[in-house]
Amino acid sequence: MMFIPEPLRLLAFVVGIIAFIALNAAYLVWLERKVAGHIQRRIGPKEVGPFGLLQPLADGLKLMSKQLLVPKGVDPYLFKVAPLLVLVPAVMSFVTIPFSENLVARNIDIGLLVIFAFASVNVMGLLLGGWGSANKYAVISAARCVSQNVAYEIPMLITVITMIMVTHTMNLNEIVMQQDGSLLNWYIFRLSASPLMPVAFLIFFTCSLAETNRAPFDLGEAESELIAGYHTEYSGMGFGVFFMGEYANIIIGCSLATILFLGGWQCPLGLYPGWWWFLAKVYLLIFCVMWIRWTYPRTTLWGLLNLSWKYLIPISLVNLLLTGAMIKLWPLLKTFLMGAS
Amino acid sequence: MISLFTAEGLAGLFFLFIVAVTISGGLIAINSIRLPRAISGLALCFVGLAGLYYYLNSPFVAVMEMLIYVGAVCVTIVFAIMLADPGDEERIGHQSAISAPVSFGVGALLFWGMAILGVNTMWPVAAAKINDGSVKAIGHSLLTTYSMVFELISVVLLLAIIGSLVLARAGRDKS
Numbered sequence: 001m002m003f004i005p006e007p008l009r010l011l012a013f014v015v016g017i018i019a020f021i022a023l024n025a026a027y028l029v030w031l032e033r034k035v036a037g038h039i040q041r042r043i044g045p046k047e048v049g050p051f052g053l054l055q056p057l058a059d060g061l062k063l064m065s066k067q068l069l070v071p072k073g074v075d076p077y078l079f080k081v082a083p084l085l086v087l088v089p090a091v092m093s094f095v096t097i098p099f100s101e102n103l104v105a106r107n108i109d110i111g112l113l114v115i116f117a118f119a120s121v122n123v124m125g126l127l128l129g130g131w132g133s134a135n136k137y138a139v140i141s142a143a144r145c146v147s148q149n150v151a152y153e154i155p156m157l158i159t160v161i162t163m164i165m166v167t168h169t170m171n172l173n174e175i176v177m178q179q180d181g182s183l184l185n186w187y188i189f190r191l192s193a194s195p196l197m198p199v200a201f202l203i204f205f206t207c208s209l210a211e212t213n214r215a216p217f218d219l220g221e222a223e224s225e226l227i228a229g230y231h232t233e234y235s236g237m238g239f240g241v242f243f244m245g246e247y248a249n250i251i252i253g254c255s256l257a258t259i260l261f262l263g264g265w266q267c268p269l270g271l272y273p274g275w276w277w278f279l280a281k282v283y284l285l286i287f288c289v290m291w292i293r294w295t296y297p298r299t300t301l302w303g304l305l306n307l308s309w310k311y312l313i314p315i316s317l318v319n320l321l322l323t324g325a326m327i328k329l330w331p332l333l334k335t336f337l338m339g340a341s
Numbered sequence: 342m343i344s345l346f347t348a349e350g351l352a353g354l355f356f357l358f359i360v361a362v363t364i365s366g367g368l369i370a371i372n373s374i375r376l377p378r379a380i381s382g383l384a385l386c387f388v389g390l391a392g393l394y395y396y397l398n399s400p401f402v403a404v405m406e407m408l409i410y411v412g413a414v415c416v417t418i419v420f421a422i423m424l425a426d427p428g429d430e431e432r433i434g435h436q437s438a439i440s441a442p443v444s445f446g447v448g449a450l451l452f453w454g455m456a457i458l459g460v461n462t463m464w465p466v467a468a469a470k471i472n473d474g475s476v477k478a479i480g481h482s483l484l485t486t487y488s489m490v491f492e493l494i495s496v497v498l499l500l501a502i503i504g505s506l507v508l509a510r511a512g513r514d515k516s
Contacts, residue, residue, distance in 0.1 A: 007351065078377055110401055110476060117404045120412020124384060127419050131377060139423065146420055170476065 013105035017094040021087075024251055025244040026056035032290050039294040066236035071134070074233065078132035083231075083238050085125030086245030089118035093252050098173045100265045100275035112160065112170040115256065119211070122249060123149045126220070129242070130230035141229035144301065145220035148210055151305055152217075155312035156207035159200050162316070162323045163260050166193040176264030183268045188261040192330055194323040196315075201261040203316050205285075208253030210304070212246060215293035217304055254285035356396055363389030376422050384415045401476050 004012075030045065030052065037044025045052030070076055096111035098104035108114065123146055130142025166187065167175045179185050187193070188201045210217040221229030231242045258264055258281040265278040299307070366389055369382025387410040394403035483491050 075375065075377060078381060081381070108400060110404055113401070113404045113408070117407035117412065120408055120416075123416050124411065124419070127416060127423070128377065128381065131419070131423055143420070143423065146416060 010105060013095070014091070017091055017105065021091060021094070021244060021248045021251070025247040026060060028247050028250070028286065029059065029243070030056050031287075032293075035287070035290045036294050039291070060240070063237050063240040068238055069233075069235045071233050073134045075132045075134075078128050079233075080238075082125050082129030082132055083234065083241035083245065085128060086122055087241050087248065089121040089125075090245050090248035090252060093118045094248075096172060097252070097255050098176060098259070098264065099278050101173070101177075101273070103275055104173060107171065107173050110170050111172040112164070112175075112256075115252065116157070116160070119249070119252070120153075122245070125245070126230050129234070133230070133233040135233050137226045137228075138230050138232050141220045141222075141226045141232075145213060145230065148213070148217065148219060148304060151308040152207045152210040152312075155203055155308060155316040156211065158313070158316040158320055159204045159207070160260070162194065162200060162320045163187065165320075165323055165327060166190070172259050172264075176259055176266060179263040180266050180270065180273070182270045183263075186261065186263040186266075192326070194319060194326050196319045196322055197261075199315065200319050201257065203312055203319075204260065205257055205288075206307075206312065208257060209289065209292065210308070212249045212253055214250065214289055216296040216299050218293075218298060219301055219304060222298060250286060250289060251282065254282045254289065257285055258282050352396075359389050359392035359396060361389075362386075363393065377419065380415055380418050380422070383418075384411050387411045387415065401479060 033055075034044040034052070036042075045055040048054040048058050070079060093115045095105040096108060096114045098107065098111075126145045127142045130138040130145070133139075163175075164170055167178060169175060175187075179187060183189065188198055190197055194200065213220045220226075221231075226232070231239050234242060255278075258278060262281050262285075263277075264281075265275055266273045267277050363386055366382050366384070366386030370379050370386060371382075373379045373382060387406060391403040391406040391411075394400075394406055
């Protein structure tokens, strides 16, 4: 294997990650518009290029050539920093995500924690953006985003703790390695670890929808009442960077769900594991995210908070207890069954 | 003179960069009149501190610093201020002539004491590798040596939660 100095390797990875995020943000917007179109019995973008494939390029050019307006009365520094605070942590989170066994920028022991640490900065960006705009709609939106994020971080973290109890590690690559073999070894089907594993996956997925402010939990940018939410005052690429950050966060949420529950870069049949399986699973989940967005109407704030505090948190706590019990009981049960046969 | 393009040189540059980030964050936090900027400075200072922890080979503490201080404490402070909305007011209260020298003296004294403590203490040698499973060691000591402290801290947190519930409940009528 060719030897590459570590700083250069990291630099190459970060450049690659930024390119990956930008390309994905552009083409996920295209995909979102296509999916929305077909769900609503339209065609979606079709004018620019074949199947509208050049539409993201045109959109990007338009966004970049627009003037960056800084409205009167805003805090100019915070106003400009806020979009970066949404995008940069997302880039940092990608550093520990394993695309395949060797395709990972930094394989560290606490990879899972790193992602949650950087994801928590995202809220700060939304808050400062909403507040720095000196716009009442933006402030309301920021307040909603934070209460939502805080409410949904709890069941998400409880589910993740449950997963760490099962995996015994926070190293994302090792978690994927533990799921090799076939479909039945994926943690979503590992009923011997906890009978509620598929439910845990659902909780995790729901929470990642809420954490990324996606429909049906997109109260932060409810167009009907808040114009566009926290990015109401942003024009041109300021808005574009917020958007890129949102899509990057969706990819991170889906990647984590893939790594923790769906076997990461492992093949369902145990053949030829690699990054293509990882990407296939991630894009399947992203398609589900879009599908959900264009199927369900937006919830109310009450419904949103009730779902978290009255359903998700108790269920994830029960799952935590059950998993703890299974860790102690399963070896005993297994020896008992072995002895009987 | 260490060359810039060696491991030590780059590490030194990285160290200076984090120190600069931490100090400038702190300066922004204490010198800005607008509260949101002060909090952003505080957040920057915390990020710098996390970088220092990472530099000292304790990635777990660094990540926890980010997760707890930037992600939770700063967001809570911003949220609290946003609800109170103090506006863009000028500095409240007047400074007396001796306040600056006195605070500078206290700061210098604290720094001197810390420096003496840091230089004279026999620190245990840090683990050499990043992937040495320091999480495991921290977990063990939290649940054995420091279990009492750990429990007490959780009691404090519980009290805070109950207190905030009581406060929130007080302003609500039965309609």
